[in-house]
Amino acid sequence: MRIVFVSNYINHHQLPFCKAMLEQHTGEFVFIQTEPMEEERVQMGWAVNVKEYPFVRCYYEEEEVCQNLIDESEIVIFGGVEDERYIARRLKEGKILIRYSERIYKEGQWKFISPKGLVKKFHDHVRYRNKPVYLLCSGAYVASDFSLIHAYPGKMYSWGYFPEFVEYRLDELAERKKAGGVNKLLWAGRMIDWKHPEYAVMLAEELHQKGYEFRLTMAGSGVMEAELKERVKSSGIEEYVDFAGYKKPEEIRELMLDADIFLFTSDYKEGWGAVLNEAMNSGCAVVAGSGIGAVPYLLQHGRNGMVYRNGEPEEMIRLTEELMAEPSRCVTMGLGAYETIRSKWNAENAAKNLLRFIRSVVAENPEGAADGPMSKAPIIWPSKGYEYTRKGGM
Numbered sequence: 001m002r003i004v005f006v007s008n009y010i011n012h013h014q015l016p017f018c019k020a021m022l023e024q025h026t027g028e029f030v031f032i033q034t035e036p037m038e039e040e041r042v043q044m045g046w047a048v049n050v051k052e053y054p055f056v057r058c059y060y061e062e063e064e065v066c067q068n069l070i071d072e073s074e075i076v077i078f079g080g081v082e083d084e085r086y087i088a089r090r091l092k093e094g095k096i097l098i099r100y101s102e103r104i105y106k107e108g109q110w111k112f113i114s115p116k117g118l119v120k121k122f123h124d125h126v127r128y129r130n131k132p133v134y135l136l137c138s139g140a141y142v143a144s145d146f147s148l149i150h151a152y153p154g155k156m157y158s159w160g161y162f163p164e165f166v167e168y169r170l171d172e173l174a175e176r177k178k179a180g181g182v183n184k185l186l187w188a189g190r191m192i193d194w195k196h197p198e199y200a201v202m203l204a205e206e207l208h209q210k211g212y213e214f215r216l217t218m219a220g221s222g223v224m225e226a227e228l229k230e231r232v233k234s235s236g237i238e239e240y241v242d243f244a245g246y247k248k249p250e251e252i253r254e255l256m257l258d259a260d261i262f263l264f265t266s267d268y269k270e271g272w273g274a275v276l277n278e279a280m281n282s283g284c285a286v287v288a289g290s291g292i293g294a295v296p297y298l299l300q301h302g303r304n305g306m307v308y309r310n311g312e313p314e315e316m317i318r319l320t321e322e323l324m325a326e327p328s329r330c331v332t333m334g335l336g337a338y339e340t341i342r343s344k345w346n347a348e349n350a351a352k353n354l355l356r357f358i359r360s361v362v363a364e365n366p367e368g369a370a371d372g373p374m375s376k377a378p379i380i381w382p383s384k385g386y387e388y389t390r391k392g393g394m
Contacts, residue, residue, distance in 0.1 A: 008080045033059065057069070079136070097131075101138060105145045133155070140296035201232060
């Protein structure tokens, strides 16, 4: 059986899953890249040399071969691509298709009432609701978005992104984080409005005023960087805040290994947020906003991380202070986060669960996993994500 994975481009977040599929699948596995990576992502260190991976084919270099693979393979996984023409013939012929998608209403679910948008959604999704087309929800709010348009009834499954899992000795991980003698905080990402890097600076101002010993590293760059630096300077906290600039993914991992607390401050426009997987794998105690797509899937508030209500930096500050006041709790949270990634939300487990699901679909008896990747996706409304993280989650 040949499985074809079609996406815009392969990157360091997709590669571990693809490698796991290659290892576990007894048939053929092909990744089709539909476009070159944007220069901004290349500058961020996301680029993958596709020539190093024989299973990767580039549609823009061998269109006929790639289109034939999409049309004729037993299983196609499709996502991250706007152009539906790649899968038009496959859908028309009623062949098995497994879509994966982030949110379709990131800017607000009220947008679903747009007549033009509804026509497009019907054409792309709703009219195939009774066909062998399934949806992998790359984010906790995806299922609620698609439920508004009555697409994929009973056929939506929990999914996400699966960066490389690195195994560590937990005692060594804890010892590394103790080094330095001060609370080490980390924020990482593009410095743009919906990622809210200003929340981290607000936190630093508050901690300084209250006399905490800390060091905040801001890794990344973007349009807000200059104003953030000016705010840090005017607040007199330059010696406590380090602007590290863009770092390669492996360098970000090193910063995470040193950090006690990882601050993830994005709002609902963060469809998934793979830095959460990476920070948890690195044993960080995470303080994250409830609007982030990965948060309700990965975090159980108070057990393996802290979750503040989207748009409420005051709560983020309070939760961070709670962790800093109890170093042992901070360590426990970080180890719980590590265990979540090690035991469940990793590429190997995702591939195993997906392959099991594919076999059940081919046998015309679709069956998801009991929990984690490929479990039935719960309908979580964006306004209820905060509460969901306090009910046990996944």
